[in-house]
Amino acid sequence: MNPSSPTVILGGGFTGLLTALHLCHHRHSRPIILIEQSDRFVFKPLLYELLSGEMADSQVQPRYEELLDCDSITFVQDTVQGIDLHQRQVKLASGLHYSYGHLVLALGSTTNYFGIPGAEEYTFAFRTGEDALSLGRHLRACLQQASQTDDLERRRTLLTVAIAGAGPSGVEMAATLADLLPQWYHKLSGSPEEIQIFILNRSKEILKGDINSHLRQVAEKALQQRTIPVKLVTEATVSAIHPECLQYKQQEHQKTIAAATIIWTAGTAVNPLLKELDIPDRLRDRSGRLQITPTMQLPDFPEVFVGGDNATLAMMLPATAQVAYQQGATIAYNIMAMVQDAPLKPVKVTLRGTLMKLGLGEAAANLFDRFIISGRSGHLIRHGTYLELLPTPVHNFKATVDWLTDEVFSRHSHPNLSNQPSSYLVQRLGDIAAVLVVFSSGALFWRTIQPSLFNQMLQPTGLPVLLDQIQQNQ
Ligand SMILES: Cc1cc2nc3c(=O)[nH]c(=O)nc-3n(C[C@H](O)[C@H](O)[C@H](O)COP(=O)(O)OP(=O)(O)OC[C@H]3O[C@@H](n4cnc5c(N)ncnc54)[C@H](O)[C@@H]3O)c2cc1C
Secondary structure, eight states: OOTTOOEEEEOOSHHHHHHHHHHHHTTOSSOEEEEESSSBOOOGGGHHHHHHTSSOHHHHSOBHHHHOOOTTEEEEEOOEEEEETTTTEEEETTSOEEEOSEEEEOOOEEEOOTTOTTHHHHSBOOSSHHHHHHHHHHHHHHHHHHHHOOOHHHHHHHTEEEEEOOSHHHHHHHHHHHHHHHHHHHHTTOOGGGOEEEEEOSSSSTTTTSTTGGGHHHHHHHHHTSSSOOEEEOSEEEEEEETTEEEEEETTEEEEEEOSEEEEOSOEEEOHHHHTSSOOGGGBOTTOOEEOOTTSEETTEEEEEEOGGGEEOSSOOOSOHHHHHHHHHHHHHHHHHHHTTOOOOOOOOOOOEEEEEOSTTOEEEEETTTEEEEHHHHHHHHHHHHHHHSSSHHHHHHHHHHHHHHHHTTSSOOGGGTTOHHHHHHHHHHHHHHHHHHHHHHHHHHHHHOHHHHHHHHGGGTHHHHHHHHHHHO
16 A cells, blocks of 8 residues: 555544544544535534524534644545445545545435435425524424414414424424424414424334433423424324325324425435445445444455444444444544554444433433433533534534523523522522533543643633642542
8 A cells, every 4th residue: 555545534424523633633644635525514413403593503513624623634525426445446526536545434324215205305304504504494484474374274384393203303303393483483473372393203102212212201291391292193104295295194094284394304324325335235234334343444445444324333333423423533543553553443332321402401311321311401411411522622612612601691591480589599500510510521621632722722711720720639
């Protein structure tokens, strides 16, 4: 292999971006080329916050140019069209070709419509920042039209949302909209009780077979406690989607829901580029994900590493962000080990529990499958955890500060607490304690990975000295 052959990373999501940042941070000796179709990294678990306006665009989907502050990474905004594993070459939509010494496949997944007629054409997907923003624009337009029409049937359709799929995305979406739409409609002088939100599920139970199934009861309760209770339709198989109409089968009966907004959260499919790779079916799982070795390599192509939603290991892991970003760190380590002829290490992923947004300012945290914390405390834990994961410490710090300002100074008012001064005080003290925990762990995290930058930027605040003193006293 040519010693100057670059390390090419395909896809700048959780796996790809984290691989690139780790390689850069550890001064990888080869050029790093990150190829990604979008100009922004998308922190998918926070897309609901982008839709609702709880978090800003720059927080949920920061631009790569802000995140990749590293001379050894070349960012190429382009779409990968083909990968030749034998020639070690990648072809891009622009016509450019890149040869690689090492390749990282981190292209994520796409939406699965299961061939249901009309599903792709007439539903909203929810995977990208643009999906979240265009859904928000559409919902506002529906509410606006509803507030101005006297036609009862039309208003009912405009005010109805149907969500296909009661997995985690469907449940989080339903819970968010069931608090958000009444707020938006109220501002237009509409009657929020006219809004209907349906969530359709094929089986009897929501979150079935999902890593979040421990949160089923909390989630079911939360769906009923929203500003508008969510209508759960179980054992419903969606059979077709038409403009403003969802058709489903339930106990042999064909039924329909007239809804101006139909959201598809029912399935995930493997990235189509993976299907075209010269890899036999015996080295894939049923959904087409690629089997990898414990060191995250393709069995027949050791120079190719695969992670996140593209990979399947002997130990089944859920397709989640927490798996993807931990795998990114191992991939970076192993690529550098290969370059230095050092031993590679097997990937070790720690599942830390799950988090679900269950309404505005409400969430549930399942910590290590042992404790469930729900409501507002769950919300603080969810946000604090995600802020820890945001991709670079500087971004983390900025998002943390922005978020803390909103929480402490309460941009979102809580009318039910305003008449109870003592519980309000307890709630505020609890929030401030949680904020301090999040803030100090964020600061320590930042200092651990970038000590010189941390000291340089925060010296004037006295924080580095304070942290030193605290650590000496421990
Ligand atoms: C709405 C939603 C909510 C979620 N919530 C959670 C959650 O709460 N907790 C959790 O752990 N996980 C959650 N997930 C799952 C999690 O986001 C994924 O498992 C994770 O993003 C997978 O990481 P990845 O690196 O494999 O792929 P991704 O993060 O999806 O990154 C893939 C990247 O590849 C790029 N790409 C794709 N095709 C091409 C191409 N042809 N050319 C160039 N670039 C390309 C994409 O633009 C993308 O940036 C959620 C997912 C969604 C959709």
